[in-house]
Amino acid sequence: MSWEAEIVDGLIDAEIDLVTQLPDGAMGTVLEGIQDADVDTLLVEREESAVAAASGAWVTGERAAVMCQSSGLANAINAIGSLSVPARLPFLALVTRRGNLGEFNIAQVPAGYGLPAMMDEMGVRHTVVSGPGSLRKTVRMAAESAFSTRTPYVIFLNATVTGYGQEAQ
Amino acid sequence: MAADQFACTAAVVEETPDAVVVSNLGVASYVLAEVAPRKRNFYLWGSMGSTTATGVGVAHGTDEQVTVLTGDGSLTMSLGVLSTVATADQSNLTVVCFDNGIYGTTGGQPTTSVDFAAAAEAQGVPATRVEADTAFTAAYADAVDRDGPSLIECTVEPTDPEARPTFDFPHIPRRVCESLTE
Numbered sequence: 001m002s003w004e005a006e007i008v009d010g011l012i013d014a015e016i017d018l019v020t021q022l023p024d025g026a027m028g029t030v031l032e033g034i035q036d037a038d039v040d041t042l043l044v045e046r047e048e049s050a051v052a053a054a055s056g057a058w059v060t061g062e063r064a065a066v067m068c069q070s071s072g073l074a075n076a077i078n079a080i081g082s083l084s085v086p087a088r089l090p091f092l093a094l095v096t097r098r099g100n101l102g103e104f105n106i107a108q109v110p111a112g113y114g115l116p117a118m119m120d121e122m123g124v125r126h127t128v129v130s131g132p133g134s135l136r137k138t139v140r141m142a143a144e145s146a147f148s149t150r151t152p153y154v155i156f157l158n159a160t161v162t163g164y165g166q167e168a169q
Numbered sequence: 170m171a172a173d174q175f176a177c178t179a180a181v182v183e184e185t186p187d188a189v190v191v192s193n194l195g196v197a198s199y200v201l202a203e204v205a206p207r208k209r210n211f212y213l214w215g216s217m218g219s220t221t222a223t224g225v226g227v228a229h230g231t232d233e234q235v236t237v238l239t240g241d242g243s244l245t246m247s248l249g250v251l252s253t254v255a256t257a258d259q260s261n262l263t264v265v266c267f268d269n270g271i272y273g274t275t276g277g278q279p280t281t282s283v284d285f286a287a288a289a290e291a292q293g294v295p296a297t298r299v300e301a302d303t304a305f306t307a308a309y310a311d312a313v314d315r316d317g318p319s320l321i322e323c324t325v326e327p328t329d330p331e332a333r334p335t336f337d338f339p340h341i342p343r344r345v346c347e348s349l350t351e
Contacts, residue, residue, distance in 0.1 A: 018229055040229065043256055044222065045249040052219035053226035053253075056191070059211065059346040060230025082215025083223070088339040150339070 003132035008033035010139025047072035055089035102164035126154035188234035195274030203332035212334035218246035255293030
């Protein structure tokens with residue numbers, strides 16, 4: 001099973017109702033799989049809105065996930081820190097992480113490489129996935145933990161999972 | 170000419186008593202807490218610029234009316250969110266932007282002048298601009314009846330409410346959730 005299918009199945013297992021997202025070429029197949037599975041998706045203008053919308057959905061009993069790149073999660077720091085965490089509005093985040101192995105663009109390094117530590121500083125739990133094995137289980141368990149504890153949970157997907165640009169070679 | 174934010178906020182609750190009202194941090198939440206403290210008030214204590222997107226998320230999961238009360242400073246910070254409002258195309262979402270011309274919670278510094286109604290229309294969200302209480306009440310009723318989202322830009326006099334929502338931030342969304350799911 002492809003890593004993309006593992007993620008889609010994990011989101012279905014976790015009974016995710018809504019995925020808020022911005023486009024990411026690496027996650028295109030995942031997005032198609034989500035939409036084929038009739039899970040609602042919402043294209044937002046900025047990742048801060050993806051976090052806010054996912055957080056807002058919780059008050060209706062829905063479970064939402066955010067899909068974005070690591071630079072986008074950096075855009076959403078204040079929404080996480082002054083809405084989701086203090087108001088205890090849970091969501092699952094699937095974040096393609098730039099800035100580590102294979103990264104060719106220095107502009108992606110400070111935020112991409114540093115985000116796990118930033119999440120630690122904010123008290124947001126996360127896991128960094130470097131291999132595709134058991135991704136389905138990881139997604140399901142991360143979602144269960146997020147919604148059971150009313151806290152956000154972030155899954156970082158390293159380029160060793162999602163692939164990386166030929167520019168690096 | 171300017172409307173009264175207290176009267177307009179009261180009109181929102183009177184017209185749509187079952188609505189979830191998502192209110193921007195600061196003045197919008199303080200006024201709402203003063204005129205209509207209720208379980209379905211989703212007061213924000215932070216995340217300036219994210220109020221409207223929070224309302225979009227709420228509107229996704231309920232058939233109830235969802236009304237966002239934001240301010241000119243906050244909406245200027247995330248003006249592009251109106252494109253998300255257009256994309257989501259939710260019939261139960263209304264965005265009210267109270268334009269008092271100042272950053273009311275940070276000391277009253279002047280905001281830049283933005284034509285919010287034009288910005289909304291440019292992004293695909295029908296919009297109305299009002300400057301009086303009666304005009305607001307009529308515009309809000311029209312917006313709620315419309316089969317799609319809309320924005321009302323309402324010029325208001327600056328105000329300094331005394332009321333505050335509970336400081337127990339997690340309690341606020343939990344109370345909204347219980348009210349919607351009970």
